[in-house]
Amino acid sequence: MDPLERVERLASENAVVIFSVSSCCMCHAVKRLFCGMGVHPTVYELDMEPLGRDIERALARLLGVVPPVVPVVFIGGKLIGAMDRVMASHINGTLVPLLKEAGALWL
Amino acid sequence: MATLEMAAAQVMGARGQIENWADSGMAVSSPITDTSTDIDTDERINNLVGGDPQRVAAGLDSSIMSKERTGDQRTLRRLAQNREAARKSRMRKKAYIQQLESSRIKLMQLEQELDRARQQGIFIASGVSGDHGYSTGGNVALAFDMEYARWLDEHQRHIADLRSALNSQIGDDDLRVLVDAVMMHYNEVFRLKSMGTKSDVFHILSGMWTSPAERFFMWLGGFRSSELLKVLVSQLEPLTDQQLMGICNLQQSSQQAEDALSQGMEALQQSLSDTLASSLGPSASCDNVANYMGHMAIAMGKLGTLENFLRQADLLRQQTLQQMHRILTTRQAARALLVINDYFARLKALSSLWLARPRDS
Numbered sequence: 223m224d225p226l227e228r229v230e231r232l233a234s235e236n237a238v239v240i241f242s243v244s245s246c247c248m249c250h251a252v253k254r255l256f257c258g259m260g261v262h263p264t265v266y267e268l269d270m271e272p273l274g275r276d277i278e279r280a281l282a283r284l285l286g287v288v289p290p291v292v293p294v295v296f297i298g299g300k301l302i303g304a305m306d307r308v309m310a311s312h313i314n315g316t317l318v319p320l321l322k323e324a325g326a327l328w329l
Numbered sequence: 330m331a332t333l334e335m336a337a338a339q340v341m342g343a344r345g346q347i348e349n350w351a352d353s354g355m356a357v358s359s360p361i362t363d364t365s366t367d368i369d370t371d372e373r374i375n376n377l378v379g380g381d382p383q384r385v386a387a388g389l390d391s392s393i394m395s396k397e398r399t400g401d402q403r404t405l406r407r408l409a410q411n412r413e414a415a416r417k418s419r420m421r422k423k424a425y426i427q428q429l430e431s432s433r434i435k436l437m438q439l440e441q442e443l444d445r446a447r448q449q450g451i452f453i454a455s456g457v458s459g460d461h462g463y464s465t466g467g468n469v470a471l472a473f474d475m476e477y478a479r480w481l482d483e484h485q486r487h488i489a490d491l492r493s494a495l496n497s498q499i500g501d502d503d504l505r506v507l508v509d510a511v512m513m514h515y516n517e518v519f520r521l522k523s524m525g526t527k528s529d530v531f532h533i534l535s536g537m538w539t540s541p542a543e544r545f546f547m548w549l550g551g552f553r554s555s556e557l558l559k560v561l562v563s564q565l566e567p568l569t570d571q572q573l574m575g576i577c578n579l580q581q582s583s584q585q586a587e588d589a590l591s592q593g594m595e596a597l598q599q600s601l602s603d604t605l606a607s608s609l610g611p612s613a614s615c616d617n618v619a620n621y622m623g624h625m626a627i628a629m630g631k632l633g634t635l636e637n638f639l640r641q642a643d644l645l646r647q648q649t650l651q652q653m654h655r656i657l658t659t660r661q662a663a664r665a666l667l668v669i670n671d672y673f674a675r676l677k678a679l680s681s682l683w684l685a686r687p688r689d690s
Contacts, residue, residue, distance in 0.1 A: 247600060247634055248641075251593025258585050306644055312582045313648040314655075315575075 225273065225280035233296035237326035238263035241281055241294040244270060248305050249293040255308065259318075261326045268292065298324030470532040473525040477538050480518050487511045488670045495663050505659045511666050512654055519647045526550070526639045533639060540680035543673065548587065549594065549642035554649035555584035557669060561653070564668045565661055575656040583649045590645070594638055597631065604628045 223231075233239045238256060242249035244267045256263045268274035282291045284301065295302040297320050302308055311317040321327040491507045526533050536544035546553065558580040562568075568576065608624035610617055654662050 245600065247593045247597040247631075248637055250596040251589045251638075251641075254592040255585060255589035258588055305641055309586050309641065309645055310648055312586060313579065313645065313652050315578060315582070315652070317582075 225276040226284070228273065229277055229280050229284070230299075232266060233301070234299035236264040237261075237298060237324040238321070239296040240265045241268060241277065241292055241296075242266065243268050243290070243292045246290070246292050252293040252295065252305050252308060255312070259321070259327065261321060263295075263326075297321060297326070469525075469528040470537070473521070473529070473532065474538045476521050477518070477525075480514075480521060484511075484514060484518075484670070487514055488667065491663055492667055495660075495667065501659050504663055508654075508659055508662050508666065512650070515650055516647070519643055522551070522643050523640065526636055526643070530636045530639060534635070540677045541683065542676040542680040546676070549590060550639045551643060551646055552673075553587060554646050555580055555587055557672070558583065558649070558653070560672055561665055561668055565657070565665060568661070572656055572661075576653070579649065579652050579656065583645060586645050587642075590638060590641055597634060597638070601628055601631050604631060 229241075238261055240249070240252060240256075240263045242253070242265050253263065253265060266277075268278050271277060278289050278291060281294045282289045285291055285294065285303065291304070293305060295304075295308050297317075300320075302311065302320075308317065311320070318327065487507070487510055491511060494504055494507050522533060525538075532538065533550045536547040536550070539547070543552075546556070558576060562573075562576055562580070565576070604624055604627050608621050610620070653665060657665060
């Protein structure tokens, strides 16, 4: 399967999907952010995934940057982006509605 | 006449010399194109030829002298002028060479100092020798501190304008202009910090560019947005219910973001510590040296992510300020900016008081 297709497929399977690398500290931070909000994201550690490299390249193309690109966050199948975009949307109040809409957050 | 030909040759020679120092900025009178009147150049003639002024003036009265003699006088004058110009040119050249010489000596001394310092293991910027990659910790930090101090001064001026405007009966539209100016100026400090972080992340992290009391409260290279919002809420009443909710949500989300970044930093510290620890071991062997270098390379990679954390922290601060601006009315935003400024001013004042406190001898 085309890596990009695989990304889209994985992203749509759960409410919150994070593509990460196990040794990446910024990835750790984004995971803690969601956990702190009571959200339980599905995490794919690309250094442990069989096609991790290809997925990472596909993500880089999607974001228009060069690797390393993680963490990359999808909510409700939609691409949110890296840490800066996640944080920006949390601060401007758009993250919580997105999470609720995706069924990742109640109340 | 032989004298005239020799004189002409001398003139051409002098002109050649003068043209080599074209940038000496002299006006050279050409024997061919000179159109100045004899009367206009009386003074110059007096200075150069040193003759009796009256006689010279009389001698240059073309209505009395024959053309040939006037021509001689003119040539003599030009020769004198050219000699003088050439003399001045030579003096300028001498001064220039002396300057070059002393610069060369200075350069040699600096290069020697640089070599000595390099041998002692101090990293120094070397644009001279062309290799790249080390930055002068000291100079870069100083540059940032100076830029930041300048930003603070400008900020104070903006705040003063805002304060007097708020105390007057200024309309909302005019007030908004002042508020927007302060917000725009805040973008400047974040831009400065971004550059500072790229040049010297440890300096920004150290907080040595700010006052001791501010440093005490510092988080990841700057202020804690969530704390600032707590201070603001108490000072901003009355707020509408919607505004209050907005501010409380903002305080909560900034707190969550701060906690997440803090945990990321802890993970970074742990990871770095693990890397360095795993390079320790029994006394050096061939294997261990390669091991050491490998671990150092990994450690360097991990240290690189520190810049990213600081960048995220500053983005958080910037976005929190912008969101606060969105939630509040113009007047409330004006007050908020004043409160923020006054709060930091108190921290600065506290630092000064503390440093100046009387101590037991």
